[in-house]
Amino acid sequence: MSLISLPPAEFGEGLALGPKLHELQESHCTKRIAELLAKVERLRMELRDAEKELQYEQTRWPEVGEFVRCPLTGFFGQVTKVTPRAYGRPWVEILLYLGNDMPGHATIDLFANWELMDPPSATGQES
Structure with missing residues (x-):
């Protein structure tokens, strides 16, 4: 029976047993995920703006003539x-x-x- 020697790991670090994805190498799935995350963030910002406008319209005073x-x-x-x-x-x-x-x-x-x-x-x- 032989023991496999593993490189020493620092406290809190996991063992790097799987392959690493290079920073410049993106697949179709990761691009799609990045696009969807950007879309979700944009829609959240639009929702926050719309909620602020709604709150203003619900609490504003009427003007003469309205x-x-x-x-x-x-x-x-x-x-x-x-x-x-x-x-x-x-x-x-x-x-x-x-x-x-x-x-x-x-x-x-x-x-x-x-x-x-x-x-x-x-x-x-x-x-």
């Missing part, structure tokens, strides 16, 4: 006044929207119960 709606009552209209508050969402006053040819004549306060919406002509709500 449309908002009240989720409780369904009333919607153009913002005429935004009143900031120390805590919580700003209070919003709107001019009720009745139709394309029928502008509202009364304003109501939605207080903090509002959400941004697209203008009615863009959503196709007109008859």
